[in-house]
Amino acid sequence: MVRPNWIEINLDSLSHNIQTVRDRIPPGTKILLPVKADAYGHGSLACSYAAKLCGVDFLGVAHMAEGILLRQYGIDIPVLILGPCIPEDFPYLVEFQLTPTLSDEKTATLFDDYLRKNNVTAKAHLKIDTGMNRYGIAAHHPETIQKLLRLSHLKFEGIFTHFATADIPNHPNTEKQAQAFQKLINALETAGLKPPIVHAANSAVTFTHPEIHFNLVRPGIALYGYNPMGNFPSAFPLKPLMKMKATVRMIHDVEAGESVSYGSFWTATKKTRVATVAIGYGDGYLRGNYNEGVMLVHGKLCPILGRVCMDATMLDVSEIPELAAGDTVDVINGEAHEQISMEAIAETHHTIPYEITCRVARRLYRKYRWQGKNYRWDALKKEFQIPEFKEYPCRK
Numbered sequence: 001m002v003r004p005n006w007i008e009i010n011l012d013s014l015s016h017n018i019q020t021v022r023d024r025i026p027p028g029t030k031i032l033l034p035v036k037a038d039a040y041g042h043g044s045l046a047c048s049y050a051a052k053l054c055g056v057d058f059l060g061v062a063h064m065a066e067g068i069l070l071r072q073y074g075i076d077i078p079v080l081i082l083g084p085c086i087p088e089d090f091p092y093l094v095e096f097q098l099t100p101t102l103s104d105e106k107t108a109t110l111f112d113d114y115l116r117k118n119n120v121t122a123k124a125h126l127k128i129d130t131g132m133n134r135y136g137i138a139a140h141h142p143e144t145i146q147k148l149l150r151l152s153h154l155k156f157e158g159i160f161t162h163f164a165t166a167d168i169p170n171h172p173n174t175e176k177q178a179q180a181f182q183k184l185i186n187a188l189e190t191a192g193l194k195p196p197i198v199h200a201a202n203s204a205v206t207f208t209h210p211e212i213h214f215n216l217v218r219p220g221i222a223l224y225g226y227n228p229m230g231n232f233p234s235a236f237p238l239k240p241l242m243k244m245k246a247t248v249r250m251i252h253d254v255e256a257g258e259s260v261s262y263g264s265f266w267t268a269t270k271k272t273r274v275a276t277v278a279i280g281y282g283d284g285y286l287r288g289n290y291n292e293g294v295m296l297v298h299g300k301l302c303p304i305l306g307r308v309c310m311d312a313t314m315l316d317v318s319e320i321p322e323l324a325a326g327d328t329v330d331v332i333n334g335e336a337h338e339q340i341s342m343e344a345i346a347e348t349h350h351t352i353p354y355e356i357t358c359r360v361a362r363r364l365y366r367k368y369r370w371q372g373k374n375y376r377w378d379a380l381k382k383e384f385q386i387p388e389f390k391e392y393p394c395r396k
Contacts, residue, residue: 007366009368031216031219035061041284045386046366048075050370060218068092071392081099132161158197203220227343231343244360245328248329262307264306276314278311279331284360287307
């Protein structure tokens with residue numbers, strides 16, 4: 001079937017980015033790849049299996065359901081649920097051997113009671129709030145933290161925090177958070193309560209603050225190949241995984257005085273050749289402001305005319321007389337031109353690369369590249385030996 005639009009996911013770039021991070025962290029330091037939100041839109045199963053083959057130590061998800069799905073498709077390496085859990089999650093955490101994050105005293109105590117009554121133990125990580133003010137136990141409550149680390153059946157293998165301003169160079173809050181977390185870790189070590197795994201480094205910290213790597217880093221956006229500091233080109237040797245492509249579906253001439261797209265925000269001042277491209281906000285391409293942005297057609301940058309529609313975007317292709325319906329358009333492809341890089345498009349729309357990748361619609365066909373070969377999804381499943389979905393019973 002001829003596809004009107006698609007995304008290409010280069011898993012070789014994921015392998016390259018993982019090695020790039022390994023080269024920047026001390027030997028023995030573990031790597032966690034966040035695969036929450038469908039691996040930031042790149043495909044959680046494909047990225048999880050590729051990461052496992054590349055030796056990643058942990059996978060990270062936001063919600064328990066994301067972790068269960070990985071288990072149901074055969075992922076057997078540690079999965080850390082980065083978001084908080086609730087008592088209703090307890091039996092599933094045990095059944096699927098998922099590692100929860102505990103962010104408050106009450107839930108941690110209830111989980112320990114549940115484990116004791118069922119005569120089992122479970123690993124967990126303790127979330128510390130050092131200034132993000134989202135989740136976690138405040139770092140200035142060491143007595144509560146020490147109390148939880150002494151629970152009998154809940155085994156805290158890890159403790160971590162998250163930085164709010166690490167992607168802003170020289171922001172004083174980053175140093176303030178780092179000092180608060182280090183002070184707590186020092187106190188726990190003195191008390192003999194420091195968990196074996198300590199982590200704080202997101203993408204920005206991994207590349208710009210080696211002094212706070214601890215012994216696990218969890219770079220997300222950087223492993224997917226985009227600059228955590230938001231600039232393009234990146235100062236770091238990263239390779240983007242995702243390219244978004246579409247096809248020209250129609251070409252027609254617009255006379256002077258005629259308008260294009262909803263709202264008539266673009267009006268031709270002269271006869272203009274217009275291509276209608278099969279990509280729109282229904283595919284995850286940001287609608288943004290009218291008359292803003294470009295796409296790459298036959299190696300030339302072509303401006304967007306008027307509003308992006310749900311299923312189509314119109315371009316000025318007056319300088320490409322040889323263009324024909326069915327030809328391919330580079331919509332997002334930083335390797336082809338910096339102006340259609342993920343970072344540049346994010347800057348145009350006053351957002352971040354994360355939002356763009358996470359918005360990619362499921363209706364877009366996926367093409368994968370792994371170890372120099374191209375795959376459809378069904379072929380990639382066979383290559384990775386991904387089993388069929390398995391329904392697990394859950395002990396209540």
